Each structure stands twice: as structure tokens, then as C-alpha cells.
Amino acid sequence: MKQRHQRLLWISAGIVALAAAGFFILNAFQSNLVFFFSPTQVFQGEAPKARAFRVGGMVKAGSLKKDGAHVQFIVTDFTHEVVVSYTGLLPDLFKEGKGVVAQGELSGADGFKASEVLAKHDENYMPPEAQHALDQAAAAKAAKTTQPAQ
């Protein structure tokens, strides 16, 4: 009988440990989800204030300003714009007029402070998030222009 009790104890300890691991995993998971927002959504205030998120769209032509390792550029979905600042080397394929995704936080009046500008692997490749943002903005525009006619 004693051995059975001992085994029961160990098994329940194992289950408690697994449950703790599960809780801890889901907790870490929850706090590390990074959501994506288009410039329009950022403009409408949907993006979180004190949490990292991603913003994507096109790099507005002529908006790139470099000051040493510090860079600033505008991400647009052709409806709204977000000013992004970043310190560090830009990825090889970063170009004005091309798609981009940046990860970081909103920082007061400075706009979006990026901790990471995502690299793409092919010149013709468009980040799906950025494409999504453009499509959404275009759809919203189309909806607006057709509304008065109805």
C-alpha cells in the first residue's frame, strides 16, 4: 500500500509540474504575441500604446533620411502614413518605393520607434503583411468613393 501511495504522489507531482509548465508556456506566449497593424489602423488608434507591434506598407519615395546609423522613413498604405525611426544597418533589400515591415513601439510624438526592420529575401518579394495593408487601404478607399452614389 505504501508503494502505491508513493506512486500516486509522484504521478500527481508530475501532473502539477506539467500543468505549471503549460501555464508558464501560455503566459509567455500571450505576452509575446506581436500583432500587425496597417498605417490606417495606427492612424485610427487601433494599435496598442505600450506594447510592441508590427507596421507594414510601402516605404514612401523620397522619405528616407539617414543620419549615420540613425534612419527615418515613412511607411504608407497610400491612405495614411506612419513615421518610422530606426537605429542600425538597414537590411540589404530596404528600398524606397518597396514593401517593408517594421517592428517596434509607438513613442509619443516621434511616431514609431522600430527595434527591427524586417529583411526580405528577394527583390520582387512583397511582405504579405505589407500587401495585406495595401489591399485593406485600397478596399477602404473604394468603399468610400462608392458610398455617396448609393
Add this chain to the structure above:
Amino acid sequence: MIIEIGHFALILAACVALIQGTLPLMGTWRQDGQWQALAKPTALLQFALIALAYGTLTHAALIDDFSVKYIAGQSNTLLPVPYKVASVWGGHEGSLLLWVLMLSGWTVAVAVFSQRLPLPMVARVIAVLGLISAGFLLFILITSSPFERLIPAPADGRDLNPLLQDPGLVIHPPMLYMGYVGFSVAFAFAVAALLSGRMDAAWARWSRPWTVVAWMFMTTGIALGSWWAYYELGWGGWWFWDPVENASLMPWLFGTALIHALMVTDKRGGFKAWSILLAIGAFSLCLLGTFLVRSGVLTSVHAFANDPERGIFILILLALVVGISLTLFAWRAPKATLGGEIGLVSRESMLLANSVLLVVATAAVLLGTIYPLIIDALNLGKLSVGAPYFNAVFVPLMVPVIFLMVPGGIAHWREAKLQSLARDMRLPATAAIVAGAAVWLFTDRGTALTGMGIGLAVWVVVGLLVQIADRLKKPGRIAPSFWGMHLAHLGIAVVVVGITFVKGYEEERDVRMAIGDNVTIANYDFTLREVTVVDGPNYKALQAAVQVFKNGQPIEVLRPEKRKYFSSSMPMTEAAIDYGWFRDLYVAMGDPIPGDKQQWAIRVYYKPFVSWLWGGAVLMVLGGLLSVSDRRYRNTKKTLAA
């Protein structure tokens, strides 16, 4: 014309694969020896046909036959010959062809090295492999044939993605594929055991060397991929928790658990059902990895296609494999006996705890990898799971795994005496605590985490020295597998040291430099000497010469490049690295910064012990090699009779 022969051979191979997958299996039901005997010749024929198909594609690449659409998309007349050969697996279609070529290669190996196995078992294993092969061949023929023509042929090809034009990348995909595909053999053995209803120790013994070999290839593939990311991507990282990396890590974790579970099944007759589940899981994760990498649901250098049809095909294949094998498992596994009592403190219990931890870690990685895809597929928004999640979850799960490696190795089978176990662990524990505390308290940037990392590594190393000393005291020949195990475990400790030092002590500076400027990190001075234009075979590069000094003594000139390939407008960063046993110096060149005085963005890293990451992987692979060289695997007939 030649390419059509290849296409035709592949169609024939698919037919042969169907025969190989069905008739021998039916033979085992009907207990018809002749039908079972079909397994080996069909496997050989299938391999020959796929090799022919693969050969024609390689031939087309070598002679620059751009009327083949696939070659036109991957190769270029200026591409050096080794890369032309590699360009065959540079894209989606060709890489799948390599997949089936390797699968049929593994099948032939099973057919050749299984002379001592009973015929029904061989027939079942080869038939299961044939069915998998048939699935993939149909996939290639229906959705992604590399043999399509492009008429009129373009004058030149689009060239191989410049990121892939690298010696490391020539061997990385084949190694990883050998691993992915190799787990299909472990899977086939597990399914064959389920089909036969004989889940005894013999099954595990046959399956062990195959699993270890697959695991070795996978380890090599992952290490090469990580090394490539380190020197080629130009930002000095070696693991990004990119979904593609995760796709290879998950089967590796399962494979590691499987190797250990199979050992228990082989030696003690325990963990039978667990071994089978792990084998099914490992192969399913390989298929999932193939799906993630090849379907285009992920966007990375590995995702070639954005054709949803292909993804769905692999998903159906995955569902079939998981569904059928788990159904079979539910039907047959209750027959598997537990294999005797296991003490709560015993080698078995610790191996079990570790394999459960590895499975939990895999589940955590899986969650972070596919959750964004599922949310996206359901149109619930776009999100990603950051690297901090993986670090926060993976590290705490691996710490107990590495901790248990020592008592698990020392403890007796069945039931260990706590007292003697504690006595044996006194030495490793003392060494680990002293080393960890010393690193934490007395090094410059030491933290509790770096202390723990070093403590763990010392714990493992001293622990295995204790085990070796113990074994040497006993009489009898020491099997190579004993050394293999400890070498592989030493590899783990070496990797832990590498991770700890790189994470804890690396230094990085992003600077802009004009000619003559210098920057200092970690006692090393870097001076930009000159920037010149260099011509490569199919690119033009800006090359910087950076002189490195240590304590005023010049030690090396590093030459990072910024390349521009003719075939694309895509620039490439080619980092320059001074490799060392205890540190790497890493210089990457960024864009020129216009101004009164020409400047360049330069990134400089000091990476302590980074080479230990890959050195550890080499030790693991060598350990695996030693253990499969063990004679006991070749004497299966004798042990069977016993």
C-alpha cells in the same frame, strides 16, 4: 529529349512505388513469400528510375538547357559548376525530387542492410516506405514537375538566389533532407511493428541505428543552416526562431527523445508504446516541416512557391500519415506490454522524464510556429510570435533536461538507490557549483544566467568523466556505443558553453567609418584601410579592407564585401570573419553614407566561443557515428535466436 526521358522515368517510378507499397504488404497478409520478396527488387528499381530522372535534371543544369522551365528559373550560364549542380535543389520542384531520391536511397539501404531480418518485417518496412514515396512522387508529378518545358527558351537563366550561392548551402539542404527523410525509416519500422503485432525488443534494435543515422544528418543539417545564417546573412545571429528553423528543430527534438526511448525498449523491453508514438511523431513533424518550408505558407528564403494547391497536397499527405498510423497505434498498442516495473528513481524514470520534457518543448515550439499561420488562415488577423517567447519557454525546459543527463546516466536500471546516486553526484555537483559561482561573481559581465550555463556544462562534463572512470574500473570490453554516447553528451555541454558565452559576453558596434577611422571592442581595434571594387564571376563587389589589431599588434586584415549580382538588383552583404577557438571577430559592411567625406556603415562584432556551437554539433555527430559502428547492431540474428 533527355529531359522527357527523366519525366517518363519519374512516372514509371511512381508506378513502381505503388507496387512496392502494396504487393509486399498484401503478401504478408496472405503469407505469400513470393509477394513479400517483391519488396527488394522494386525498391532497387524505384531508386534507379528516380536517380535517372534526377540525373537528367542535373544534366540539363550543367549544359544550361534553359528550355527547361525549372532550370531557367534557377540557373545561369555564368553560375560556377558546383552551384549549377546545387541549383537542381535550389527551388521547390527540384528539392522535392531530391527528397524522393533520398527516400528511395534510404529504402535501398534498408533492403541491402537487412539481410538478417525476417522477410515479412523487411517487406512491411519497404512497403511503408514505398507508400510514402508514392505519395511524394504523385505530388511532384501532379503539382510540381521540374520537367516542364519553356518554349521559346530564354537566352539566359534567372540565376540561383545569391543567398544560396555559398559552399555551406550546397550541402545544407541535402543534409537536412537526409535527416527528414531518414526518420521515415524509423517510422516505417514502427508501423511495421504495429502491423506485425510483434512489438518486441528486436524491433527497437533494428530501428536504432537507422534512427541514429537520421538524427546525425539532421544535426549536421541544422548546424550547417545555423552556421550559414551566421556568416551569410550578415547580422551575426545564429538562431532566429524562424519558422523554418523551428521546422527542423522539432523533429530533431523528437528524434533525440526517440533515440533514448528506443534504447530503453531495446535494452529493457520498456517504453514500447512510447517509442512507437515518438517515431510516428518524429516523422509527422518531418512532413509538417516539409509542408511549412515548401508550401509557401511561410515567407522566407526557403519558401519558393505560393501555390496553395501544393500546400494542401502535403497537408492531406500529413493527415493520412498521422491518421492512419495513429489509428493503427490505437488498435495495436494495447498489446504492447509495459516491460516490467520501473522504480521511481531509476535510469528509466529519468529517461522518461527527459523525453516528456523534450516533447513538451517541441509542443511549445510548435505552438509558436503554427499559431500565427492558423490565425491567418482563419482570417482573424495578422500576428507573429517573437523570439522572446521561444527563449522564455525553451531555455527553462532544456535546463532540467541537461541536468537529468547526469543522474540518468549514473542511475541503475529498474531501481536506483538514492543514497549511492547522491554519493556519485557529489563530485559533479561540487564542480558545477564552483564553476558557476566563479563565472557569476568574478567575470566582468557575469550574471546568474551565465553562471548557470557554465555550471550546467561543467556538471555534464564532470558527470560523464565520473561515469567513464566508473566504467574503466569494471572489467570487460567497452562497446563503441558507450564512447559514442559520452561524446554526444560532451557535444551538448560544448554547445551550452557556446550559447552561454555568446549570449552573455558578445559585443556589437554599428559605426560609420571613413578611410583611416577606427573602432575598438573587447581589446580589438578595427581600422578601415581602403574600399575597392572587386569583380566576381557573376557579381561586382565593394570590398573594404579592415585591419584588426590586438594590443597594438596587427593580427589580421578582414575583407567584408557588399556584392551586387548581375542577374538581380539585389545587393548582398558578405561578412568577413576571423575564426578562432575562443572568439570570432566579425565585420559586415553596410551602405556608403554620402557626405563631405565618403563614409561607410560598418558593423563589428566580438563573438566569444561562437564556434563551440558548431563544434558541439560535430561532437554529437561523431558520437552518433561511434554508436552506430557498434557490432551488436550487426549481430541481430544471433541475439534474435537467443
